[in-house]
Amino acid sequence: MDAGWILRETKPVNEERRSALPTALNKFDSTAIVKKGRRGQEISSQCADAGYIFVVVAGLARKFAIQPDGHRRIVNLLLPGDIVSLDGGPDEAFLLEAAVDSTVVAGYTRRRIEELIAADPQLGRELQQLVFQSISRLERQLLILGRITAVQKVASFLLEFAERLSSGRPTAITLPITRYDIADFIGISSETVCRCMTELTRRGAIALPRPREVKIINRSILEDMG
Amino acid sequence: MDAGWILRETKPVNEERRSALPTALNKFDSTAIVKKGRRGQEISSQCADAGYIFVVVAGLARKFAIQPDGHRRIVNLLLPGDIVSLDGGPDEAFLLEAAVDSTVVAGYTRRRIEELIAADPQLGRELQQLVFQSISRLERQLLILGRITAVQKVASFLLEFAERLSSGRPTAITLPITRYDIADFIGISSETVCRCMTELTRRGAIALPRPREVKIINRSILEDMG
């Protein structure tokens, strides 16, 4: 079931990526399970690796569920430095997989995390902060999903995701994901995502030199929608 | 700004409600801020009480944001035993208020929580579990918001909320909230919530003896929608 995954790479990540990790997890612990995979490869199902907490080290991971009608719904896009648990409850049916090539995650058991915190209390505070940031992000995502029109959803997604990608207020970003991913993430069809991108371009809010390249021309237009 | 709130009640909660709280928070700490309020009263703004972590002790609290267009979006409904932080990020604009009368919350500083955990490591594990359950719940809520039709959203909301209310698979629940709250929580208009309730009744999935009383007649119909 881990077919295709590279386990325990000797040199899993380059230095710049690692800097996104919390202090004590910065250097990989020998007890951590490190996985690297291409886009679409599963990181862990709900059964296997239960109880593990994963830290995204490089690339991008998506946590999602397949609904009875066959629709995929992405509940979380995880960038390097984000943590994710698959053990949220009794019958949680979420899957975690790489959303881009060369995605690297490190898995820790809860017990191991506790040991590391005991050795370094500062790590505990950092993780606590990470978890509450994670909650805050999910709540903002709920706000996006709750918006009425599709353009509003796309506009606020772009603002939110751009800020996460560059941790600032960038004027240009390169989307690491497809329109399908965006659609499944903000709860509209991929065609509507396209139409909204076109609409935002038409209104002068953004520019699309290439499909994946998004230039923010007029930020206030985007903000006024959400 | 705390007008109307009763601070530090001597006997804030009855025994049955307290049992929902994690072990060490079960007995109120003298350093906790205990608040009790009627429906609609604000528990804390984003400025005041920053850094506090609240535990809902009795009643029901709603965490929400008012959007530029005036729409209220509820990102979380919190039942007794749930924890909530208002300090998720730099410019978080969420508000927390009582959703029903006689709602009681207890506020702890992070420092105090850390001290309590240091004294009782088991509390730390319980809180960690609570936090991950909280994340899992938000992700399931994202699934609900991501559903396509309104009936699907209402159906899955009813299943989810019924299970939370009785921690089981009840056949009848009493909704503690209005149609407006439900609407703002699942991202549709209150009129559509009504229509979906009617539609579900017509299909024989539920029965509505009174507007707030929901009998689950045929659970599989509800489940087949989500």
Place this chain on the structure above:
DNA sequence: CGCATACTTGATAGGTTTCAAACTGAGTGG
């Protein structure tokens, strides 16, 4: 009893999904 709040139903306009088709670009094999 009267008022206020909550709930329900109706009609219409507007937006989104869906199905379809065309277009683009990158990678591959001949």
Place this chain on the structure above:
DNA sequence: CCACTCAGTTTGAAACCTATCAAGTATGCG
């Protein structure tokens, strides 16, 4: 090197659904 393939993107048209405005009904409380 080019044609080909395939995944991703974009646009079009029609059916469907939902928001909105509006009005009416119930319910609870003073």
